[in-house]
Amino acid sequence: MMAEDTKTMNMIEAINSAMDIMLERDPNTVVMGEDVGFFGGVFRATAGLQKKHGKTRVFDTPINECGIIGVAVGMGAYGLRPVPEIQFADYIYPGLDQLVSEAARLRYRSANDFICPMTVRTPFGGGIFGGQTHSQSPESIMTHICGVKTVIPSNPYDAKGLLIAAIEDNDPVVFLEPKRIYNGPFSGYYDRPVEPWSKHDASAVPEGYYRIDLGNAATVREGEALTILAYGTMVHVTKTIVEEMGVDAEIIDLRTLLPLDIDAIEASVKKTGRCLIVHEATRTSGFGAELAALVQERCFYHLEAPVERVTGFDTPYPHSLEWAYFPGPVRIATALTKILKD
Amino acid sequence: MPESDNRPASNLPPLSLHIPEPRYRPGDTPDFGDIVIPAVDATSRPGENTKPDAMRDHCYGLVRVLDFDGVAKGPWDPKLTPERLRVMLRYMMLVRAFDDRMFRAQRQGKTSFYMKCTGEEATSVASTMAIDRADMCFPSYRQQGILIARDYPLIQMMNQIYSNRGDHLMGRQLPIMYSAPEHGFFSVSGNLATQYPQAVGWAMASASKGDSRIATVWCGEGSSAEGDFHSALTFATVYNAPVIFNVVNNQWAISSFSGFAGGERTTFAARAVGYGIAGLRVDGNDPLAVYAATQWAADRARTNNGPTLIEHFTYRSEGHSTSDDPSAYRAADEANAWPLGDPIARLRQHLEAIGEWDAERHDAQAKELDELVKTTQKQSEKLGILGHGMHQPFETMFQDVFEEMPWHLKEQCDQMLAEQEAKFGPNWKPE
Numbered sequence A: 001m002m003a004e005d006t007k008t009m010n011m012i013e014a015i016n017s018a019m020d021i022m023l024e025r026d027p028n029t030v031v032m033g034e035d036v037g038f039f040g041g042v043f044r045a046t047a048g049l050q051k052k053h054g055k056t057r058v059f060d061t062p063i064n065e066c067g068i069i070g071v072a073v074g075m076g077a078y079g080l081r082p083v084p085e086i087q088f089a090d091y092i093y094p095g096l097d098q099l100v101s102e103a104a105r106l107r108y109r110s111a112n113d114f115i116c117p118m119t120v121r122t123p124f125g126g127g128i129f130g131g132q133t134h135s136q137s138p139e140s141i142m143t144h145i146c147g148v149k150t151v152i153p154s155n156p157y158d159a160k161g162l163l164i165a166a167i168e169d170n171d172p173v174v175f176l177e178p179k180r181i182y183n184g185p186f187s188g189y190y191d192r193p194v195e196p197w198s199k200h201d202a203s204a205v206p207e208g209y210y211r212i213d214l215g216n217a218a219t220v221r222e223g224e225a226l227t228i229l230a231y232g233t234m235v236h237v238t239k240t241i242v243e244e245m246g247v248d249a250e251i252i253d254l255r256t257l258l259p260l261d262i263d264a265i266e267a268s269v270k271k272t273g274r275c276l277i278v279h280e281a282t283r284t285s286g287f288g289a290e291l292a293a294l295v296q297e298r299c300f301y302h303l304e305a306p307v308e309r310v311t312g313f314d315t316p317y318p319h320s321l322e323w324a325y326f327p328g329p330v331r332i333a334t335a336l337t338k339i340l341k342d
Numbered sequence B: 001m002p003e004s005d006n007r008p009a010s011n012l013p014p015l016s017l018h019i020p021e022p023r024y025r026p027g028d029t030p031d032f033g034d035i036v037i038p039a040v041d042a043t044s045r046p047g048e049n050t051k052p053d054a055m056r057d058h059c060y061g062l063v064r065v066l067d068f069d070g071v072a073k074g075p076w077d078p079k080l081t082p083e084r085l086r087v088m089l090r091y092m093m094l095v096r097a098f099d100d101r102m103f104r105a106q107r108q109g110k111t112s113f114y115m116k117c118t119g120e121e122a123t124s125v126a127s128t129m130a131i132d133r134a135d136m137c138f139p140s141y142r143q144q145g146i147l148i149a150r151d152y153p154l155i156q157m158m159n160q161i162y163s164n165r166g167d168h169l170m171g172r173q174l175p176i177m178y179s180a181p182e183h184g185f186f187s188v189s190g191n192l193a194t195q196y197p198q199a200v201g202w203a204m205a206s207a208s209k210g211d212s213r214i215a216t217v218w219c220g221e222g223s224s225a226e227g228d229f230h231s232a233l234t235f236a237t238v239y240n241a242p243v244i245f246n247v248v249n250n251q252w253a254i255s256s257f258s259g260f261a262g263g264e265r266t267t268f269a270a271r272a273v274g275y276g277i278a279g280l281r282v283d284g285n286d287p288l289a290v291y292a293a294t295q296w297a298a299d300r301a302r303t304n305n306g307p308t309l310i311e312h313f314t315y316r317s318e319g320h321s322t323s324d325d326p327s328a329y330r331a332a333d334e335a336n337a338w339p340l341g342d343p344i345a346r347l348r349q350h351l352e353a354i355g356e357w358d359a360e361r362h363d364a365q366a367k368e369l370d371e372l373v374k375t376t377q378k379q380s381e382k383l384g385i386l387g388h389g390m391h392q393p394f395e396t397m398f399q400d401v402f403e404e405m406p407w408h409l410k411e412q413c414d415q416m417l418a419e420q421e422a423k424f425g426p427n428w429k430p431e
Helices: A011-025 A049-053 A065-078 A093-103 A139-143 A156-168 A233-245 A262-272 A287-302 A329-341 B082-107 B121-129 B144-149 B154-162 B195-208 B227-239 B271-275 B287-302 B343-353 B359-382 B407-424
Strands: A006-008 A029-033 A058-060 A081-085 A119-124 A149-151 A173-178 A204-206 A218-221 A226-230 A249-253 A256-258 A275-278 A308-310 B136-138 B215-220 B243-249 B278-283 B308-313
Touching (some): A011 A204, A065 A081, A226 A262, A233 A329, A287 A308, B082 B121, B082 B144, B082 B343, B121 B144, B121 B308, B136 B195, B271 B308
Parallel strands (some): A029 A081, A081 A119, A119 A173, A149 A173, B215 B243, B243 B308
Antiparallel strands (some): A149 A256
């Protein structure tokens, strides 16, 4: 990418730019959600969009997630391309019936009479002292719904390209934004100063339109010793630990959980013979369980050690003990040592 | 149990929990004599732009046009031409003939499920006739009258009911969960009241685009208890959405009477009051009243005066569905005892009273419609019935989950096709 085409953006700015461009390009795009209008969102992701594109394109909604998603389904049936924001992923549950039984099923049940080209944006994950209702990672609930795509970016460049592709997609997409890395990649060491995105290559974001097609993983770091599958915040945490330990790991950032880039996973695990899965969400029935099953189904005869998972614990996300919950450096290092020794 | 010593000294009786109970159960003789039916011309017709807070009485009254002698009276009389009235009667009679035939088809084992709307025909037919054909309808599962009133081909309804090879939904949906976008009919869900916020979203989209079309949506009094209902009313009032909310209060939600949706305390139209929405309570068995109220609400919506909630006070004469046996939970004779009669009988009586219809024509039309349904049924059954042969290629199961089929569905599809080939051999084709 030519330097003059890009601007240094953090994830919030990149996400804002994606919506700005889609509002400009497609008169059917609408952005809606709690506090997204005049104020520009509690995380500022929609700052300035209402002023630029008008109140009927970018507007506040009642505090009612069932209504937000249900109304978006109806708007999609009319022909609009709604981009509702759910203020925190933890708040999505009141809207889940509209997502699971309506948005996700509409194309199928009506045999293409009606579609739902909706992108639900929502910040997720912990590490900001959000307590149990502002920290959850519900990605495996989303991937368990047939008919919904699940996307999780890990940096500004990807966030913009993936969000544009999600908005242009003619099926419902849940776009989970790792809020811990909105302003800078997170090393996993909560007691160290935060590094801003400006020091990271992926903060060079083209100002114009571009898309990253859904369903493609990215190899963040090539290596031979093992494959690490991660997404969102954990991509950065994992990379920090790997580099500290001097492990020759191949880190794959999944970027889209569904549809999953199985070819990238398979090729890497067959090459390295070891696989570690890292996610922040609770362990049992987490997306790591799906990944572990797929890896052993497809790569069993190439594996030299059991597939390992590093995850959050099966407890609610605690407030004061947040960092004891978070799958940080110690948990990852322990798993790395184990999987490389086996 | 907490220690009784901890209770403050008091001579109050202990708290008691109220569990609603319908007045009549099997074996009882129902008597609805205490249902208040205001005089036919007692409910005023306010202007379509009247503020909701000036319309509270309309949530507790009853919009009526036809008296029980079949005479149209009062300010709500829509003054339809005799020709239009005959069209309305014909649509309602066609709905009933269709219901009877399809109910029987289910009993004959030709499909899995059916739902009649007997006694409630006016709430969808008259309501649909009062809006424009371009307006969008978000039905619940008992609004076959919308499709009939918009001349949707009967054979397509039957093909869907039979999940046969003519079913454009490819056998994916439970019978009666139609979808007909060209007829302004949204895909019917099996989840209750989910269509309510969707209709509001459609109406908001129409308004934001400067369109002239409005949305109209139906649910039962039972499902008005769903959160979606209240989400929808909140959004509609916030954005002044051009939408008509219909609550078909047919008194019964499967075996639960309207008391389990709050009907013992207030009317369903009165839900509008708290939201600042115009509310109308209508005699749902009076097709002219349903027409007039809907026309009023449509005019209101189309002139940016906002949403209306219409409670259609009616009675579910038959079971909830073919899977239901109402004799197990309600008095046998309730439908006949219902004080507001039957919508088809009442419109017929009116047409006869004004000299525009007679018994001979009525019987001839009933016979003609019955024949039409029977002939169509034979045509549809040539395309297959449920459970007798397979009507859709197996791979259609995996199509339309997404616009493009991802790898994991392709893999699963291949697995399923291999299973079917193992079972049926390599030359199998849908019938």
